[in-house]
Structures are given as structure tokens and as C-alpha cells.
Amino acid sequence: MNHNDIVRQSFKKQAEKFVAYHMSKVEYTDYLIQKIAATGEEHALEVAAGTCICGRALAPYVKDITCLDMTEEMLAQGIRLAEESHIENIYFQSGNAEKLPYEPETFDLVITRLSFHHFDNPEKPFEEMKRVLKKGGKMVVWDMEAAEEPLREIDDKIENMRDPSHTRILSREEFEEMFKKDFALQCEETTLVPVNLKSWMELTDTSEDVQEEITNLMKAELEGGRKTGFSPYNKDSQIMFDHRWLLLIGVKK
Secondary structure: OOHHHHHHHHHHHHHHHHOOOHHHOHHHHHHHHHHHOOOOOOEEEEEOOOOOHHHHHHHHHOOEEEEEEOOHHHHHHHHHHHHHOOOOOEEEEEOOOOOOOOOOOOEEEEEEEOOHHHOOOOHHHHHHHHHHEEEEEEEEEEEEOOOOHHHHHHHHHHHHHHOOOOOOOOOHHHHHHHHHOOEEEEEEEEEEEEEEHHHHHHHOOOOHHHHHHHHHHHHHHHOOOOOOOOOOEEEOOEEEEEEEEEEEEEEEO
16 A cells, blocks of 8 residues: 555545544634735635635635645545535645646645645655746645654654554754745744644544553653653643644745
């Protein structure tokens, strides 16, 4: 099974639960819309769109938006929710972020959210997104930011235990390096997003034994043991941690 098959398999399981998960909260999409500051004239593209959370939120603020993903079950949820909300300027495309089916400089705005840590070769989809973006257009990448260097390996290991489609979380510096040559960065902000450990593992249908192993690693850190990169804490008798979401918005030179 290649990595794309692993991604499809993982998100096929998540499709129905994904919509209700914390990552869909209006407060996050409102923040994103505010930061993008669309004019209403943009032809927009959401890459690795999943259930099209960003695309559906952005639709009222752009001319039109296309949502592309390679997991049919995720796109089906996006289509259903767009229809329920009577969104008419949204289109859906099955496709791979590593080979976008569009001509160069097609879009005014290209966005992807929480996708890069699922890519085998993150430079490849980034280059594709850049290729289809017009000069003067905005590239928006909102993804997790890596833990500090000594803890990155164990952090990624735990993420992969929970979801085998996870590859590697990039650092702020790695994201900056991709943007550096052809973009002027307008925004670079980190937001802490609280996550309930149990709900996080249930979203991906993580097996009971792996859930127990991950929970024990978190409990050990809470008791002063080995650090995981998650910095877990207790809240209302539940184990929580904060994901670091890094938002970068660049204008193509």
C-alpha cells in the first residue's frame, strides 16, 4: 500500500466524524476569513480540502471556490454540507495535491489547511499550489507547527501511532523556507488549539491498545516522566494538550 492509499484509508474512516470535530469550530474559520481579507473577486482553490471546511466558510467572500481532495468520502461530506447551506459558488474536484489538474496561474487565492503533515514530499504540493496561483495572488497555508527540536521525533511518532497517514510536522523555519523565494509573507501567526486526547484518538478510530499506549505516555509526562512534545495537562478530569497551528499568508511575487 502506498502513502496515498494510507491517506485515503485514514480519512475514509474519519469522514463522518470529521465535521463535528473541534477543527470545524466557527471561531477558527472566522479568524481565517479575517486574516485572508478577500475582496469578493477571487477565483479560489482549497487543496487537500477534506470536508471543505475552509471552502464552505470562504465561499460568501470570494467569486467562487473549488475544493480538491483525493478521498471521495471526505468530499461527499463537503458536497452534502454545501448543499444544506445552499452554497452555489462552490465546486468539487477529486484530485491529488501533488499534481493539480489546472493550468498555471488559474487562481487568485490558494489555500490548504492541516494537510502538510500528511504529505510524503511537502515541497511537491507547495510547488503545485504556487504554479496554479496568479502573480499577486495569495497563498494560505494553515498547518501544525513542529515541537522544539529535541522532541520532534517522539511528537511525530505519537501522531503516526494515532494516524498512520501522518508523516512529519514541519517547523516554522521549514515553512518559511518554502515561501522565501517567490512570496512576500503578509502573515505568520501561531494559534494554540486545545485538544481532548480521547476525542482526538477516537476521530481516527485508533485501536484500543494504541490508545492505551499513547495515554500512558501522556500520563507519564504528567507525572514528571519523559516529555512527548505534547505538553499534556488535565482539565475536568480529562487529558488535554494544545496543537500549535501556524498560519502563513504570502503574496506571490
